[in-house]
Amino acid sequence: MNPAVDLREKVNEANLKTVEIMMSGTPIWIGDSPAIEVVPGMTKNTILHAGPPIEWERMCNPMRQAVLGAVVFEGLAKDLDEAKEAVEAGEIILSPCHHHQAVGGMTGITSASMPVHIVKNEKYGNLAYCLPHEGSSFKALGWGTNDQETLDHIRWMRDELSPVLDQGVKALGGININDIISRAIQMGDEAHSRCTAGTLLITRKLASALVLTDTPRDMLARVFEFLQRTDIFALHLFMAAGRAMVEPAKNIKYSTVVTTLCRNGVEFGIRVSALGDQWFVGPAGKIKTSYFSPQWNDDVAGRDIGDSSIMEVIGLGGLIHAAAPAHEHVLKGTFQSAIQKTEEAYTISVTEHPSWLLPTLDFRGVPFGIDIRKVVQTGNTPLIDTATPHINGGFIGSGEARAPMEAFEAALRAFGAMISG
Amino acid sequence: MNPAVDLREKVNEANLKTVEIMMSGTPIWIGDSPAIEVVPGMTKNTILHAGPPIEWERMCNPMRQAVLGAVVFEGLAKDLDEAKEAVEAGEIILSPCHHHQAVGGMTGITSASMPVHIVKNEKYGNLAYCLPHEGSSFKALGWGTNDQETLDHIRWMRDELSPVLDQGVKALGGININDIISRAIQMGDEAHSRCTAGTLLITRKLASALVLTDTPRDMLARVFEFLQRTDIFALHLFMAAGRAMVEPAKNIKYSTVVTTLCRNGVEFGIRVSALGDQWFVGPAGKIKTSYFSPQWNDDVAGRDIGDSSIMEVIGLGGLIHAAAPAHEHVLKGTFQSAIQKTEEAYTISVTEHPSWLLPTLDFRGVPFGIDIRKVVQTGNTPLIDTATPHINGGFIGSGEARAPMEAFEAALRAFGAMISG
Numbered sequence: 081m082n083p084a085v086d087l088r089e090k091v092n093e094a095n096l097k098t099v100e101i102m103m104s105g106t107p108i109w110i111g112d113s114p115a116i117e118v119v120p121g122m123t124k125n126t127i128l129h130a131g132p133p134i135e136w137e138r139m140c141n142p143m144r145q146a147v148l149g150a151v152v153f154e155g156l157a158k159d160l161d162e163a164k165e166a167v168e169a170g171e172i173i174l175s176p177c178h179h180h181q182a183v184g185g186m187t188g189i190t191s192a193s194m195p196v197h198i199v200k201n202e203k204y205g206n207l208a209y210c211l212p213h214e215g216s217s218f219k220a221l222g223w224g225t226n227d228q229e230t231l232d233h234i235r236w237m238r239d240e241l242s243p244v245l246d247q248g249v250k251a252l253g254g255i256n257i258n259d260i261i262s263r264a265i266q267m268g269d270e271a272h273s274r275c276t277a278g279t280l281l282i283t284r285k286l287a288s289a290l291v292l293t294d295t296p297r298d299m300l301a302r303v304f305e306f307l308q309r310t311d312i313f314a315l316h317l318f319m320a321a322g323r324a325m326v327e328p329a330k331n332i333k334y335s336t337v338v339t340t341l342c343r344n345g346v347e348f349g350i351r352v353s354a355l356g357d358q359w360f361v362g363p364a365g366k367i368k369t370s371y372f373s374p375q376w377n378d379d380v381a382g383r384d385i386g387d388s389s390i391m392e393v394i395g396l397g398g399l400i401h402a403a404a405p406a407h408e409h410v411l412k413g414t415f416q417s418a419i420q421k422t423e424e425a426y427t428i429s430v431t432e433h434p435s436w437l438l439p440t441l442d443f444r445g446v447p448f449g450i451d452i453r454k455v456v457q458t459g460n461t462p463l464i465d466t467a468t469p470h471i472n473g474g475f476i477g478s479g480e481a482r483a484p485m486e487a488f489e490a491a492l493r494a495f496g497a498m499i500s501g
Numbered sequence: 502m503n504p505a506v507d508l509r510e511k512v513n514e515a516n517l518k519t520v521e522i523m524m525s526g527t528p529i530w531i532g533d534s535p536a537i538e539v540v541p542g543m544t545k546n547t548i549l550h551a552g553p554p555i556e557w558e559r560m561c562n563p564m565r566q567a568v569l570g571a572v573v574f575e576g577l578a579k580d581l582d583e584a585k586e587a588v589e590a591g592e593i594i595l596s597p598c599h600h601h602q603a604v605g606g607m608t609g610i611t612s613a614s615m616p617v618h619i620v621k622n623e624k625y626g627n628l629a630y631c632l633p634h635e636g637s638s639f640k641a642l643g644w645g646t647n648d649q650e651t652l653d654h655i656r657w658m659r660d661e662l663s664p665v666l667d668q669g670v671k672a673l674g675g676i677n678i679n680d681i682i683s684r685a686i687q688m689g690d691e692a693h694s695r696c697t698a699g700t701l702l703i704t705r706k707l708a709s710a711l712v713l714t715d716t717p718r719d720m721l722a723r724v725f726e727f728l729q730r731t732d733i734f735a736l737h738l739f740m741a742a743g744r745a746m747v748e749p750a751k752n753i754k755y756s757t758v759v760t761t762l763c764r765n766g767v768e769f770g771i772r773v774s775a776l777g778d779q780w781f782v783g784p785a786g787k788i789k790t791s792y793f794s795p796q797w798n799d800d801v802a803g804r805d806i807g808d809s810s811i812m813e814v815i816g817l818g819g820l821i822h823a824a825a826p827a828h829e830h831v832l833k834g835t836f837q838s839a840i841q842k843t844e845e846a847y848t849i850s851v852t853e854h855p856s857w858l859l860p861t862l863d864f865r866g867v868p869f870g871i872d873i874r875k876v877v878q879t880g881n882t883p884l885i886d887t888a889t890p891h892i893n894g895g896f897i898g899s900g901e902a903r904a905p906m907e908a909f910e911a912a913l914r915a916f917g918a919m920i921s922g
Binding site: 266267268276277280281283284285287288289290291292297298300301304305307308405406409414415439440441442443 | 864
């Protein structure tokens with residue numbers, strides 16, 4: 081047999097196996113908890129960040145600011161200056177969320193006492209974690225602000241939001257995120273930049289359970305008000321679900337399927353099934369942004385950042401604008417451009433998801449499982465939906481960016497080297 | 502000046518004025534109340550029904566059954582047999598919902614002590630009413646069942662659901678239904694057969710307000726559970742909103758815009774602005790149905806019934822399948838057929854709504870204001886989304902039906918007669 085054909089078939093087979101493992105995952109939101117109690121490897125002086133590994137010195141400004149905010153939040157320093165000294169003295173361990181079965185939005189900064197959603201892949205038994213979304217206001221550690229207001233809000237999330245959500249989710253016996261995604265993408269969500277339907281579906285489920293808990297009524301009211309003004313709330317559950325779905329699909333021999341896409345604001349990192357935990361990086365993309373105010377423009381925009389691109393790993397977000405013409409409209413596109421972007425995504429994907437279906441494409445399954453061979457062959461790198469941070473911190477727009485070809489080429493070279501010896 | 506041209510311009514102008522009045526309406530859900538306390542002309546022995554006027558003898562079976570159920574419900578008879586005697590003895594006043602500023606789903610049966618949503622058109626000051634949706638189970642007075650289970654459920658709605666909703670809505674200072682519709686049709690609702698997004702948006706709003714009321718927690722839980730399993734809940738609020746929007750648009754001289762479309766299961770009735778409260782009727786359509794179970798088929802299907810076609814009067818439902826490809830899929834259509842149906846609706850409409858926008862048509866406004874001239878000219882009668890009742894009562898499918906051309910032709914003849922003298 082022709083060895084090239086033989087190899088191609090082995091890879092195709094391995095890729096089908098990989099996407100089957102991902103798609104058969106059953107991500108269930110089982111509760112919320114302080115990170116230190118559940119996240120593997122978390123310590124009191126560990127701070128997790130988004131994207132591939134990066135040292136303090138090379139971090140972008142929003143991420144640095146968020147790190148300092150977290151150091152103060154944890155009481156490891158009395159103010160931001162002292163926090164900087166502590167970081168520079170090496171007293172703080174900085175580590176990617178992805179090395180801890182976790183994901184983080186934008187800067188992704190997550191520290192010991194911060195709350196996380198816990199999503200369990202019931203089929204495979206593994207867990208994944210993500211800080212709840214901080215909300216759509218200008219300020220958030222995720223966007224790189226670190227003032228009193230930012231930290232007070234995280235404190236509220238820790239002391240009230242997450243404990244209340246935890247009660248509700250446990251009372252419901254968990255919430256199947258797979259089902260929520262399936263319904264949400266039939267209701268205008270692309271499940272990354274737009275998660276309104278997902279948030280509504282989760283809120284309605286929580287309502288009947290939460291009113292029966294012993295949570296004081298004023299606490300319930302504040303939680304529901306937060307959900308009322310946070311259409312994007314579901315994203316961080318979707319992200320944890322994605323993280324939970326990809327973990328069992330790692331290290332499949334011969335598989336060229338992407339298991340991670342993430343950005344730290346400086347570099348875009350990818351991981352590929354057969355290549356296990358190796359990172360392949362390229363520059364974080366410039367974001368094509370629709371700014372929320374004319375006071376902002378590309379000059380003050382940070383680069384593509386966050387672990388939220390786990391959504392594109394599981395066939396959503398930038399891969400399915402066909403599901404979310406209202407989001408394409410925000411990006412100044414048309415219905416046709418939304419369809420076109422989704423058609424492009426099929427050219428780099430292994431298969432179509434059997435139950436995540438696109439109404440505008442006559443219920444075709446979403447493009448699922450990015451194959452690095454196809455990315456390099458077609459020249460189509462995945463389109464990533466993203467939020468745009470201000471270079472000095474803050475949330476200034478919604479946009480899209482391209483994953484860098486360099487990372488896919490590097491991964492494909494490494495794959496070639498591995499199989500040839 | 503050519504008198505024909507002159508008339509055409511007068512009509513065009515009147516039609517623009519009519520749709521402007523409709524579209525500028527501001528329907529606010531202000532509370533719920535027993536019908537007897539708010540519905541004009543309601544008495545203890547009055548029973549409202551859907552559609553144009555019809556006598557007991559000519560009513561279809563589901564409507565008759567629902568009438569008898571209501572008579573028992575009101576304590577006007579001790580059982581269904583006695584109820585029938587009372588009706589045949591003329592002790593019960595049967596009157597169309599539409600003659601009482603009200604609308605009713607399917608059979609539309611609404612009696613004195615039953616609860617109604619109250620929607621106020623704040624801009625024009627008028628009110629409209631609709632019984633809350635009874636839910637998506639097989640049984641309901643709306644579907645023509647009248648057993649103990651059916652009546653017990655209405656009792657629960659009267660004693661628990663509506664009083665709780667009333668508290669929530671009042672605590673919120675009302676809910677703007679115009680805004681809910683605007684968002685819902687960007688989330689896959691056509692706002693008639695599919696109202697999932699609308700229901701979710703309303704539920705989320707109610708949650709934060711309701712937990713702060715003194716309603717017992719178990720009552721709140723039952724209400725939220727009902728909303729959880731009743732995706733169609735918002736429809737009856739949308740219907741009351743539609744009813745509130747059309748009332749001030751009646752009696753505009755020279756206007757050929759439709760102000761009512763409704764069905765009693767035997768006849769389809771329309772009213773036209775310039776022609777005030779005159780009814781024009783044709784036969785109620787056969788429904789092209791997707792049945793929920795193979796045990797049902799066209800042989801056991803009732804005909805098109807209900808006041809819910811007020812949604813088509815305000816440019817929604819069957820006129821905007823482009824908004825709801827998931828609903829078109831239920832009807833076994835394709836995305837292209839959904840678009841085509843909406844394109845057709847533009848051919849019979851006066852204008853496009855400025856803030857009810859269709860993402861899949863690049864945010865074109867929904868076709869708004871059906872012009873009877875255009876219906877007769879094009880031969881396109883409005884497509885009506887509808888549920889299908891079993892001929893013996895019960896909810897057996899979702900479908901679509903055509904309004905009958907006869908009604909439009911009769912109205913146009915009457916219009917011609919009126920203006921010519």
